[in-house]
Amino acid sequence: MSQQKVISLETIRVACKNCTLSSLCLPMGLAQEDVERLDDIVKRARPLHRGDFLFREGERFRSIYVVKTGSVKTFAPSPEGNEQILGFHLPGEIIGLDAIDKSIHACSAKVLETSAICEIPFARLEELTASIASLQHQIYRLLSKEIGQDTQMLLLLGKKNAEERLAAFLLSLSQRFHKRGLSPSDFYLSMSRHEIGNYLGLAVETVSRLFTRFQEDGLMDVDRKHIQLLDLPALEALVCGSAHYRRQQRQPG
Amino acid sequence: MSQQKVISLETIRVACKNCTLSSLCLPMGLAQEDVERLDDIVKRARPLHRGDFLFREGERFRSIYVVKTGSVKTFAPSPEGNEQILGFHLPGEIIGLDAIDKSIHACSAKVLETSAICEIPFARLEELTASIASLQHQIYRLLSKEIGQDTQMLLLLGKKNAEERLAAFLLSLSQRFHKRGLSPSDFYLSMSRHEIGNYLGLAVETVSRLFTRFQEDGLMDVDRKHIQLLDLPALEALVCGSAHYRRQQRQPG
């Protein structure tokens, strides 16, 4: 059974490498030896449980994290005291990049379900990127991509109504699951309705009513946390505001 | 007058260096020779005029831009066709970081008033960062900071009401002007009411009414584009929702 344990660790290790690979470097085609150097600094994923924190707002920034399995939410307090959920992070996604600037975490990261998370000490990653140009580029891209995603979210919160927001949210999950080889139309929500509402800037009740309405309209099937998207094209049309007489917003000069 | 011209160019050059310095490296304390290497790749600022584009959505990404004087807005089209203003960029601020990921600009950048803008070819900057560790770190910080700012904006759009948004907007401008040595309480708005509304997710009329109300309440003085903030502490309190019976939002688990 010692053998068993070794195999198990190796399995985690390989899985972790794969995860790091796809998140950090797959598109770049790093040399094999560089991949190994990268993999060496990645701390293997230990299993975390619902409610565990990866880090808390105010803590010193040391590492970024890559979700291997499971899901994580990040959230920050607003001045008033209530909190805003900033994102839900699925397998393959990276957490903590916003803390590089001040070396202090500006948000907290909490595990939503039993999850495996890789930790990458940022200082060591930074050293590595100094000698591997393609990895450096990859990190720039990663950071830039995060900005682009936030931009999408600004558009969502600034210009879209409740049903457009929820449709966009569902499609986002769908696409991200699909990218990781999972079903794009059949999945479980690891977050509560309340958390969805908080994230989308809506009240719980509104989220609930929309789920009901979407189901009535044959767009999806909802059974508690289990979601089946039945009409992806229709949902995509919804995001673009196909429903409702569109209030045409005048353009600024 | 040939002499005059040389002096003028040199003035721009030095100013440009200063601008690059404070934006990219001041906090790091680069070696003098590294500063010069950085400065060498910065294209000197030519004057741009209201309505000029730095780049348009869909164009190939080549350079990032640093505002020296004046102001710039960035905006992206939503699927419906109307556009969302993503940010207003004041002196010392950097534009274009979101395009690194795809090497394509996802938003457009339009000059709001006569402005001087430095251009930094990103490929050359990237080469440079590979050999100057502190510059690499600085770029990471810059990108990370941008993420943090977007996060702030998500909080604004997700959780704050109209008057909190406008107060936050005014204070943001105030702080950014102050950081550049300008008055934090007396400045001109280079953007229209309509653009402010678009940015904050509000209707023009709402913005206008709030300006009136803030003025009535003695918080500020508004004369067309000329703004004077008379009670900064009160505005700060407003951002935190001090006014109005605060609808206490329940927290998700």
Place this chain on the structure above:
DNA sequence: CGCGGAATTGATGTGCATCAACTCGGGTGG
């Protein structure tokens, strides 16, 4: 089995968008 938080559903209230009318100021041309 029974407690408690999560989710749903219905009734009501309100903040802000929308519509509409008017004013202001700045630029243009006679």
Place this chain on the structure above:
DNA sequence: CCACCCGAGTTGATGCACATCAATTCCGCG
């Protein structure tokens, strides 16, 4: 220099999407 125009801004009246409040059901868990 004034008359005109036109877009930007303001102000008021109205409507609606969504928040809020309230009551009930559902489900997980001890």
